[in-house]
Amino acid sequence: MLSMKNINKVFKTDLVETHALRDFNLEVKEGEFVAVTGPSGSGKTTFLNIAGLLEGFTNGDYFLDGVNISNLSDNKSAAIRNEKIGFIFQGFNLIPDLNLAENVEVPLRYRGFSRSERDKRVKQALEQVGLGARMKHLPAQLSGGQQQRVAIARALAGEPRFLLADEPTGNLDSMMARQVMELLEDINKAGTTIIMVTHDPELARRAQRNIQIVDGQVCDFTMYQGGQPQLVSDNVQAVS
Amino acid sequence: MLQIKPILSMLLRSKSSPLLLLLQIILSVAIVANASFIIHERLALMDRDSGVVEQEVFDFTMYSFDPSVDLVQQQHKDLQLIRDLPGVKSATFSSMTPLSGGGWSSSFTIGTSEEDERSAPNSAMYYGDEQMVDTLGVKLIEGRNLRPEEILPTFTDSGVKGIVSKAFADQAFPDESAVGKVIYNGNLGEEAIEIIGVVERLQGAWVNSDNLEYSVIIGVELTNAFMRYLVRAEEGTFTRLKEQIPEVLHKDQKNRVIQNFTTLTEHRTSVYRDHELMASVLSLMVVLLLLITSLGLTGMVMFNIERRTKQIGTRRALGATKRDVVSLFLVENYIICLVGGVVGGLLAIALGQQLMQHYDLPQLEWQYPLATIVGLVIVTTLAVVFPATKAAKISPAIATRSV
Incomplete structure (x- = not known):
């Protein structure tokens, strides 16, 4: 599903070179729920941006759903993001001047779906997150947890193969965080591959697999089965 | 066009700055249409053949x-x-x-x-x-x-x-x-x-x-x-x-x-000195009004880009191409420009009728407001395309930044 081999990402300024990712290797299988943890500045967000085609990488190989991501045109990247990837952001990133239905509809319009198809998917996605009755509300009229559910609905409406969540519960209280997490688990059970970046070890533990990034490398790889942690490898290489 | 409805919703919900620009456009169209008409009238007067070599x-x-x-x-x-x-x-x-x-x-x-x-x-x-x-x-x-x-x-x-x-x-x-x-x-x-x-x-x-x-x-x-x-x-x-x-x-x-x-x-x-002076002053006024309107448009687009940087990044992350971002700003401003143009055109005709009643002027021809609106669409395109192209360069990675 997702395969990164020897990915390097170097940020250059006039004075310094910063290696955000170094020889980064990761394989994620279809249907997995992977939690990515790591300290601030470790490269989690850079990994997420590269995985989600939000930014390029300096060198290495990246295949997503069989497509070689290296040297894709800007339009092709946008099309892959739109079709294959669903994004959930820490700050929800809803458009404040659009109502819930219009927000969920945004990626569907870029896909070029017909109006009836868009309406059907918007309704379905909002109902899936329990907000089918509030389609005409504005984001500001909702709680943080509800806003994140709208963002999840927006990510789901395009029926992506692959969901990328960036601290999805980072701005929520524990009860709302739990609800959102349960929703993500349900989505994963339905077959969508999920990679979730989080600071919260509790949440990370609920994922099937947990990888830790330190200094731009995968340095710890743990698989949880039935909620019991098992150390699989303490090596840099992460292979499942 | 693909995005008219949500853009219209956005404009209706964020009233203040588009409203000010709308007012500016309405007044500009009303004044520019009448001024252009008067300029044309004066030039036509000056162009009359005296019959003498x-x-x-x-x-x-x-x-x-x-x-x-x-x-x-x-x-x-x-x-x-x-x-x-x-x-x-x-x-x-x-x-x-x-x-x-x-x-x-x-x-x-x-x-x-x-x-x-x-x-x-x-x-x-x-x-x-x-x-x-x-x-x-x-x-x-x-x-x-x-x-x-x-x-x-x-x-x-x-x-x-x-x-x-x-x-x-x-x-x-x-x-x-x-x-x-x-x-x-x-x-x-x-x-x-x-x-x-x-x-x-x-x-x-x-x-x-x-x-x-x-x-x-x-x-x-x-x-x-x-x-x-x-x-x-x-x-x-x-x-x-x-x-x-x-x-x-x-x-x-x-x-x-x-x-x-x-x-x-x-x-x-x-x-014909008075006529020439009038035509020159009005021409200058038309140019200045169009310039001010285009600056207003550019200013609003730049302000919106600044305000919506994260939104643009999010749209890009959700699959918008650079072209989609440019067209978002273009459509948004075309809507303001056309609404302003139509209302301004009607105001221009009303103003023309007042001028006709109080001064020795013929009735404003409908082609003048129409030509002004066409001119305005061109000005809008020029004023919006450059900042919007800049906005299209905003990286989608901005969407994952927490601040």
């Missing part, structure tokens, strides 16, 4: 202060001296100069008895001799020119021959030829003028008058102490002739002041 004609004045001089005899000698100068094509005394802003005018009576008596339009009155038609370069389209023997020393009740402009002939004798008809300079039966010819076009002196196109040339001598002469000469000889004419005339009789040599081109510039 302006580039070859000039005038000058002469004041004879020696009472012992026989003015009639002196005038004949003077005209001959002028006509003999190299480069001069023809010359005549005249009561007035076309486009000069001053001269003689008269109203005429037509008819054979009190029953069918009517008025002919008030017209410019050119006293001149048989060379008047050639000197002005006006085109005789009917009848004939004045003959030397037909030039009378004074205005009498009969025997005066005249030539009229076609505009005058059409107005005074709408369904028949004017040639052979008689018009009276005053009451019926007094100072009869027999029309012997019609010229295609000859304007009077007053460019703002509705009667500018009505002119009458009469073959009557003018021999006052203060006289005006019209000269037609080859192009490029004016500078030389304005030195030579006083020289030869003073040589013959020195007790007179000869001055005010002015070409018809100079008269035209002078008489």
